[in-house]
Amino acid sequence: MTERLPCRSEGCSATILPATAAKTGGYCMPCKQEMERKERQRFIEQNRRDINLYEGITDPVEVLKIMHAPLKRDPLIRYIPYPQKREEVYSALSPGEAERMLNFALDLLEAGDEDTCQEILVSLVCYQNKSLETCIPTLLERSIYYPGILFKDASARSRDELLQQVEQDSDHRNHLLLALAWIGDDQVVHQFQEWRSDSPSWAEELYVPPEAYAHEGGWELTENGDKRRLFFNESFAIEKRVPSESTWIAEHEPAQFLKENSALCPWCGRRLTTLTDLDISHPKLRFLGLSGERLRVSTCVTCSCYDTIYMDVDFHGKSNWSQANSRQGYVPEPDSEEDDRSYAAAAQSLRLADHPRNSYYAAYWTLGQAVSQIGGYPAWIQDAVYPTCSCCSYSMTFIGQLDWEQIEEYGEGIYYMFLCADCQVTATLFQQT
Ligand SMILES: [Zn+2]
Ligand SMILES: [Zn+2]
Ligand SMILES: [Zn+2]
Known part of the structure; x- marks a missing residue:
């Protein structure tokens, strides 16, 4: 039997055949491969170049063309990102620039690139309502x-x-x-x-x-x-507050988000969450057409992943679990210890944007834009589902959505909020990929 030799790496307990040792210089194959990987990494780091494809380019149409072009993947190249997001560049286009972008999309279609053409056209509708x-x-x-x-x-x-x-x-x-x-x-x-x-x-x-x-x-x-x-044309993004806004006082904002509720979910026993608390008398939220002071949309963030959750509300802040709620889907085990409320921290940084945005801004969520908003057209991840009002059986009107990706580090999925103003009922549901 051939005698096996210990691997030369410190801390490695593998043994190898002399023939392997002769090839690898005394290292076992996993150690040898790891050394080669590190060597490659060092080489990349020493030789990598920064490339700024946007250098000297001021025309937003040219910027967008670069953004839509496929990038050559090369570990030795690090591409400097453009300082603005694609959605920001699109939103700021002048009518003439949007028209040039549209013609560019048609040129791509002519050349056989249907996917990019489609992506540009959808962007023009969402961000410009073109x-x-x-x-x-x-x-x-x-x-x-x-x-x-x-x-x-x-x-x-x-x-x-x-x-x-x-x-x-x-x-x-x-x-x-x-x-x-x-x-x-x-x-x-x-x-x-x-x-x-x-x-x-x-x-x-x-x-x-x-x-x-x-x-x-x-x-x-x-x-x-x-x-x-079933939706409002007016739409305000829910965005992250700049931390330097020192004058910011949550109570003065027209909308607050993700507030803890003292009531418990009758199904799973976890505390309910007020997804949004709206000052409906505020000029920004007058488009909702509600007379009163406050509309609160509460839900169980756990149970609403499986079922539509209805709440009886009024326009003075009431939000009570509705007797119309019926368990259809899976109901999570009650376990208050696992009640993870890490998202509550995000509440402090969310605010309603100062200026309205296009109604369809979030309508096609795969563009990768931030979709949390009050008003506007919903960002359906799956098929459109406007819940039936538990009272009058009309479809309920969409009033806003919270994208969990904007809220938790590994969050995903969207909570959608609905209202039947006549019956004073809200509903929430959740979709994810
Ligand atoms: Zn080894
Ligand atoms: Zn629950
Ligand atoms: Zn109704």
Whole structure:
């Protein structure tokens, strides 16, 4: 039997064959590989260059083109990031610059890069609310019907084309219905109403009746066949406060977030959380159209991961667990010791932005923007779900959302908040990827 030799690394207890030792200089293979890895790392650190692709570039359109271009991955290159985020650059574009960006997207489409074209067009809708009316015929020519938000401002002609096609094109029907829901003009509302009263033969191939697609566009049909909007145009980001704002007093803010509630969740026994506490008399929040002083939206942040949670409210700060809550999903074991409230710390740094932003800013969350907001169109991670009011059974209106990624270091998922003002009921639900 060949005698094995100890590895030369200090602290390594491996033994190796003499043949291996001859090859590695006396080290075992894992130690040898680790040494090589460190050597490579040292080489990279000594030879890495910083590259600033934005050096000397002042035109925001050129900046965005660079941001959308694929980066050559090279361990010896460190790319200096642009000082602003992509969403900030988009938001600040002038109308002329937005138009140039749109033309650039169409050039990319011409060259076969459908994905980047789509990403640019969605960004223009979300951050600028730019109408894509002029480029919709090109999208239709190429059978691009997704995402539906691109078609929001389609002309009557494009809309008619979509209405015609949805009857025949079973391959694209799902996307065509989404696009129509986003258009949501009188003709579309009328058509959805017709489909509701006389279900088309192709409807059975769908998971939901055709008129239910309206939720994806942020509206629903009333009993009379009218359009009822389910979100507000006004939208304020919930952002992180700059720590240097010394004059900041939480109680003076129009909105506070993630406050602890003294009431316990009847299901799991954990304390309830007030996701948001709104001063509805504040000028910024007048768009909610509520008369009173305070609207509190509370929930159990644990149980609402599994079920919609309703609360009975008034506009003077009341927020009580609703008798309408019914357990459908999994209910977590009651365990107050595991009651982790690390997110409460984030509450101190959250505030409502000073200025409103575009209603659709967060509508397509995969762009990677910060989506927490009061008002605006929701950032659905999964399908659009506007809860049915526990009282009047209309769909409830979306009033805001909190993105857990902005709140906890490894947080994910979004809490969505809804209100039926007539019945004085709030609801919360949660979605994640
Ligand atoms: Zn070793
Ligand atoms: Zn609970
Ligand atoms: Zn109601």
